[in-house]
Amino acid sequence: MTKVRTVLGDVSPASLGRTLTHEHLLYSYTGAEVDHRCAFDLAAATERISTEVADAARDFGFTTLVDLTPAEVGRHPQLMADVARRSKVNIVGTTGFFPQHLGLPHWWRLQSIDEFKDFFVRDISEGMVYASTKTHIKAGIIKIATGMDSVNPRPAPIGPSGKRVGEFEERAIRGAGRAQKALGCCVNTHTDPMDYSVGNPGLDQLDLLEDEGADPTKVIIGHAFISASTEQIEAICDRGASVQVDHMGIPWRHGSVDELDAKLAHHMCELADAGYLDRMTISYDRWFFNPRGGATELNPQLLNENVPMGYLYTDFLPRLARLGFHAEDLERMLIDNPRRLLAF
Numbered sequence: 001m002t003k004v005r006t007v008l009g010d011v012s013p014a015s016l017g018r019t020l021t022h023e024h025l026l027y028s029y030t031g032a033e034v035d036h037r038c039a040f041d042l043a044a045a046t047e048r049i050s051t052e053v054a055d056a057a058r059d060f061g062f063t064t065l066v067d068l069t070p071a072e073v074g075r076h077p078q079l080m081a082d083v084a085r086r087s088k089v090n091i092v093g094t095t096g097f098f099p100q101h102l103g104l105p106h107w108w109r110l111q112s113i114d115e116f117k118d119f120f121v122r123d124i125s126e127g128m129v130y131a132s133t134k135t136h137i138k139a140g141i142i143k144i145a146t147g148m149d150s151v152n153p154r155p156a157p158i159g160p161s162g163k164r165v166g167e168f169e170e171r172a173i174r175g176a177g178r179a180q181k182a183l184g185c186c187v188n189t190h191t192d193p194m195d196y197s198v199g200n201p202g203l204d205q206l207d208l209l210e211d212e213g214a215d216p217t218k219v220i221i222g223h224a225f226i227s228a229s230t231e232q233i234e235a236i237c238d239r240g241a242s243v244q245v246d247h248m249g250i251p252w253r254h255g256s257v258d259e260l261d262a263k264l265a266h267h268m269c270e271l272a273d274a275g276y277l278d279r280m281t282i283s284y285d286r287w288f289f290n291p292r293g294g295a296t297e298l299n300p301q302l303l304n305e306n307v308p309m310g311y312l313y314t315d316f317l318p319r320l321a322r323l324g325f326h327a328e329d330l331e332r333m334l335i336d337n338p339r340r341l342l343a344f
């Protein structure tokens with residue numbers, strides 16, 4: 001029987017309800033864990049995040065959240081489990097890594113494809129490790145990532161395989177492909193919007209995953225709506241994969257919220273008209289808690305914490321409705337599609 005693996009155990013796919021497929025309970029760039037200014041009180045953070053998550057479930061029915069924080073970006077299994085217990089919201093934890101320009105620390109650059117595969121499989125079947133200590137809290141999804149950082153956005157360089165995928169990322173992605181083949185779980189990805197100006201990073205990721213035997217119908221290509229053309233997004237769907245609408249209310253790589261939201265809504269309508277309604281999931285990519293807000297003197301921009309949890313209904317759905325997109329179709333994206341994708 002298929003299940004969805006949450007940090008508190010396996011649940012029936014039918015029980016998920018409205019599901020956001022890419023959020024972050026705690027988000028903290030690799031290296032911040034040794035910065036004095038980023039030290040935080042875990043009990044207070046757990047309390048604050050639990051309240052926000054519970055409020056989002058009560059007010060807007062978001063009863064399942066995928067915490068898509070990669071292993072090296074502050075992923076905190078115990079915090080996830082405590083938030084799930086207190087808020088009574090399903091939390092799905094993640095195994096996987098950031099792009100090599102943002103993460104994939106040195107230790108992981110020394111690993112083979114099969115060592116990546118084994119790591120992903122153990123995180124999902126045995127439990128995640130935190131600060132060199134094993135837990136019994138299991139991940140339920142794999143994340144892979146490509147692209148550059150956001151401080152100076154530019155396309156990623158061409159890697160060894162001729163794609164805009166770095167050497168270490170490629171090993172992680174191939175390992176994820178092997179782990180997906182072994183387990184049947186979902187893979188959700190980070191693509192960089194800049195890479196759509198010079199190619200299709202979603203297809204590059206699918207090429208590598210499928211080369212290792214992964215099932216494209218269990219893959220969600222993330223951030224595809226930020227700057228891709230409708231044709232590029234449809235090309236991803238034509239491969240059998242799904243795409244994630246994200247960042248509504250968070251003007252990542254755009255001049256204004258209005259500009260980005262208009263683009264997202266336009267693409268959603270086009271995809272739905274083309275028959276791909278069952279291939280879209282939706283999520284904010286919100287940071288519930290980031291020690292020191294994630295800001296530095298050189299990178300003061302803070303976007304992901306500021307979107308209210310109800311924005312999807314208060315602001316984005318009215319915009320969709322004006323374009324003729326139905327509320328019940330948004331519900332299919334929030335309930336039916338994640339249920340199918342997250343089950344294994």
Ligand SMILES: [Zn+2]
Nearest residue numbers: 022024068285
């Ligand atoms: Zn994210």
